[in-house]
Amino acid sequence: MNLALKDIRYNLGRFVLTAVGIGLLLMVVMGMGGIYRGLLREATLLVESIGADLWIVQGGSRGPFAEISRIPSSVEDRVRTVPGLTGVRRFLSHTIQREHGGRQLRMVVQGLSWPEDRGQWIPLVAGRPLSQAHYEIVVDRSLGLELGARVRLGKDDYRVVGITSGMVGTGGDGIAFFTVGDAQAIQFDVPAEATRIERLLRRGRVEEHELGRLTPRLLDRAVGEAAGIPALAPPPVSAVIASVAPGADPAQVAAEIARWPDVTVYTREQQIELLVSGMVDKAKRQLGLFRVVLVIISTIIMALIIYTLTLDKIHDIAMLKLMGAKNGAIIGLILQQSLLIGGIGYLLAWWLGNYAFPRFPRLVVIEPGDMLVLAGVVVLNSVLASLLGITKAMSVEPSKVLS
Amino acid sequence: MKNPADTLAVEALSLTKIYGSGNTEVVGMKEVSLSLGKGEIVALLGPSGSGKSTFLTALGLINPPTSGQIRLGGQTVMDGPKELVDVRAYRRQHLGFVFQKANLIPFLNAWENVAVAMELNGVPSSLAKERAMELLEYLGVSDRAANHPNELSGGQQQRVAVARALANRPSLILADEPTAALDSYRGRQVMELFQKVAREQGAAVVVVTHDHRSLDVFDKTYEMEDGKLSEGIIGSHHTSSPR
Numbered sequence: 001m002n003l004a005l006k007d008i009r010y011n012l013g014r015f016v017l018t019a020v021g022i023g024l025l026l027m028v029v030m031g032m033g034g035i036y037r038g039l040l041r042e043a044t045l046l047v048e049s050i051g052a053d054l055w056i057v058q059g060g061s062r063g064p065f066a067e068i069s070r071i072p073s074s075v076e077d078r079v080r081t082v083p084g085l086t087g088v089r090r091f092l093s094h095t096i097q098r099e100h101g102g103r104q105l106r107m108v109v110q111g112l113s114w115p116e117d118r119g120q121w122i123p124l125v126a127g128r129p130l131s132q133a134h135y136e137i138v139v140d141r142s143l144g145l146e147l148g149a150r151v152r153l154g155k156d157d158y159r160v161v162g163i164t165s166g167m168v169g170t171g172g173d174g175i176a177f178f179t180v181g182d183a184q185a186i187q188f189d190v191p192a193e194a195t196r197i198e199r200l201l202r203r204g205r206v207e208e209h210e211l212g213r214l215t216p217r218l219l220d221r222a223v224g225e226a227a228g229i230p231a232l233a234p235p236p237v238s239a240v241i242a243s244v245a246p247g248a249d250p251a252q253v254a255a256e257i258a259r260w261p262d263v264t265v266y267t268r269e270q271q272i273e274l275l276v277s278g279m280v281d282k283a284k285r286q287l288g289l290f291r292v293v294l295v296i297i298s299t300i301i302m303a304l305i306i307y308t309l310t311l312d313k314i315h316d317i318a319m320l321k322l323m324g325a326k327n328g329a330i331i332g333l334i335l336q337q338s339l340l341i342g343g344i345g346y347l348l349a350w351w352l353g354n355y356a357f358p359r360f361p362r363l364v365v366i367e368p369g370d371m372l373v374l375a376g377v378v379v380l381n382s383v384l385a386s387l388l389g390i391t392k393a394m395s396v397e398p399s400k401v402l403s
Numbered sequence: 404m405k406n407p408a409d410t411l412a413v414e415a416l417s418l419t420k421i422y423g424s425g426n427t428e429v430v431g432m433k434e435v436s437l438s439l440g441k442g443e444i445v446a447l448l449g450p451s452g453s454g455k456s457t458f459l460t461a462l463g464l465i466n467p468p469t470s471g472q473i474r475l476g477g478q479t480v481m482d483g484p485k486e487l488v489d490v491r492a493y494r495r496q497h498l499g500f501v502f503q504k505a506n507l508i509p510f511l512n513a514w515e516n517v518a519v520a521m522e523l524n525g526v527p528s529s530l531a532k533e534r535a536m537e538l539l540e541y542l543g544v545s546d547r548a549a550n551h552p553n554e555l556s557g558g559q560q561q562r563v564a565v566a567r568a569l570a571n572r573p574s575l576i577l578a579d580e581p582t583a584a585l586d587s588y589r590g591r592q593v594m595e596l597f598q599k600v601a602r603e604q605g606a607a608v609v610v611v612t613h614d615h616r617s618l619d620v621f622d623k624t625y626e627m628e629d630g631k632l633s634e635g636i637i638g639s640h641h642t643s644s645p646r
Contacts, residue, residue, distance in 0.1 A: 001515060007510040009510070323494065324494040325491075399465045402502065
C-alpha cells in the first residue's frame with residue numbers, strides 16, 4: 001500500500017493546487033533559460049544564416065552588431081581582388097521605427113547586395129525572393145505585413161514580395177530584406193527641404209572657395225544630386241562580407257585583409273563571439289541570476305508546503321510509529337509526495353511552456369539539454385524540500401498519539 | 404468466570420517512573436508489578452493523574468520506565484529505561500493499541516486502516532487485505548470497509564481501531580479509555596468485543612477505563628492511585644491478587 005498516493009488521492013484538490021503552483025514557478029524558471037537561448041539564437045541568427053566566412057568592418061570597430069560600422073562601398077571592390085574569396089558582397093543593416101497602418105512598425109532594414117544576392121538563401125513561407133533592384137522587400141512574419149502589402153519608407157513605396165519566418169535581428173525586431181541601394185535610400189533619407197538647404201549651403205561653400213570662383217560651372221554641379229558630384233563619396237555600408245573559396249585557408253585570407261589599416265576583419269566565429277560576449281553576455285548573467293533566485297524560491301516554497309503537509313499528518317505519523325512503522329516507511333511517505341509534487345509540477349511547466357512560450361513576443365527556445373538539467377534540479381529540489389518535513393516527522397514520538 | 408492463563412503474556416516487575424528531577428521530580432508510578440496470562444482481560448481504574456496511562460504506555464514500550472523490568476512472552480524487553488529489543492519491531496509484532504479516539508488514518512479507508520498495520524509488518528498486500536476484511540467481518544463493520552473514517556460513526560471507528568489492533572495477532576492489547584467517546588450502548592459493545600477477542604484470540608487485554616457499568620466483562624480489575632497499583636474489588640468481579 002502506497003501511503004503517499006493514498007494521501008494524495010484523499011487530498012487531491014490541495015495536492016493539485018500545490019503542483020500547479022510549483023509548475024507555474026518551474027515554468028518561469030524554464031522560461032528564463034528559454035529567453036536566454038532565444039536571445040542567443042536571435043543574436044546569431046543573421047550571422048549564421050547569411051553564411052559569410054569573413055566580415056570586413058570599419059577599422060578598429062567591433063562590427064555592425066556591436067557598434068556603428070561604416071566603410072566605403074568601394075571596399076567591396078578591393079576585397080574582390082583578394083585571392084581565395086568568393087561571394088563578396090556589401091552588408092548594410094540598421095533599425096528603423098515608422099508608422100504604418102496606424103501602428104508603430106519597428107524593423108531591421110537589411111540590405112542585400114543586388115544583383116548577386118537576391119535573398120535566395122532566406123527561408124520563405126510565402127512569396128518569392130527579390131526580383132528587381134528597387135521597391136521590393138521580403139519581410140519576417142513577425143512584422144505583420146501581408147504578401148503584396150505596400151509600405152511607405154522615406155519617399156518610396158516598397159511592395160512585400162516574400163514572407164519569411166523566424167528572421168529577427170539581435171534586438172528581436174523582424175528583419176525586412178531590401179536591396180542595398182534601397183536600404184541606403186531608407187537610411188540616408190532626409191526631407192526634401194533639408195536636401196534643398198544642403199544644396200544651397202553647398203553652393204555657398206563653393207562660391208566662397210577659390211575653386212568655385214575660378215570654375216563657375218562647379219556652382220551648377222554643387223546644387224545637383226550628390227551622386228553627380230565626384231568629390232562626394234557614395235553612401236557607406238556597414239560591412240563587406242565574403243565567403244572563402246573551397247581549398248583556401250580562411251586564416252591566411254583573413255590575415256591578408258587584416259593588413260589593410262582602414263578595415264578590421266573577423267571570421268564568422270569571431271563575429272559570433274563578439275555578439276555573444278557583448279550584448280548577450282549581460283542578459284545571460286541577468287537571466288542566470290533570476291533563475292537561481294527562482295530555483296531557491298521554489299525550493300523554499302516546496303519545503304514549506306511539504307512541511308505543512310507533514311504537520312497536517314503528524315498525528316498519523318505518530319500513529320504509524322506507534323504501530324511500529326520503520327523510519328523508511330515514513331521517510332518514503334514524505335519524500336514520495338515531495339518528488340511527486342516536483343515531478344508533476346515539472347511536467348505541467350513543460351506542457352504550459354509549450355503552449356505559452358510560442359506566444360511570447362520574443363523568441364523562447366527550450367532545448368532538451370536544458371530540460372534535462374531542470375529535471376535534475378527539480379529532483380534535487382524535491383529531496384531538499386522534503387528534508388524539513390522528514391526532520392519533523394522523525395522527531396515525533398509515538399506517545400503524541402495520546403495527546 | 405475465571406479464565407486462568409496457561410502461560411504469561413506480560414509481566415511488569417517493580418516498574419517505577421519518575422518525571423523531572425530535583426525539586427520538579429514527580430513520581431508517575433511506583434513499584435508497580437502485574438502479570439497477565441494469555442486470554443486474560445483486566446481493567447485498570449483510577450482517578451486522573453493516578454498513573455494509569457503512564458503504566459499503560461510503559462507496557463506498550465512507548466514510555467520507558469525509570470526502573471523495573473517488562474517481560475513479554477517470557478522475554479525481558481525493557482530493563483529500566485534500557486531497551487533490550489527493537490521496541491518498534493516488538494510493538495509491530497506483539498502489541499495492539501486502542502485509544503479513546505480511534506486514531507484512524509484519515510486518508511485510508513476502513514480496510515486499509517487495518518491492512519496497513521499488517522503491511523508495515525511485512526505481510527503481502529493481498530493477504531493483508533484478506534485478513535483485514537475477515538477482521539472487519541468479525542467485528543461487524545465489514546459493510547463499511549470501503550468508507551473513510553469521516554464516513555463512520557464513533558462506534559464504527561472504534562471497531563475498526565480494534566480490528567487494527569488485532570491485525571498482527573498481538574499477544575497483548577492495550578486500550579486507554581476506549582469507550583470514553585461512546586454512548587453507553589456502544590461503550591458496552593466495545594468492552595464485550597475486547598472480552599470476545601481475549602477469549603477467542605488468546606490475547607491478554609489491559610483496558611484503562613472509567614466506565615464502571617461494563618466491569619463485568621473483565622477477569623480482574625485493578626486500581627491505581629498515586630502511582631501505586633492495587634487489586635480492585637468492584638461488585639463480584641475480582642479475581643486473584645496481582646502476581
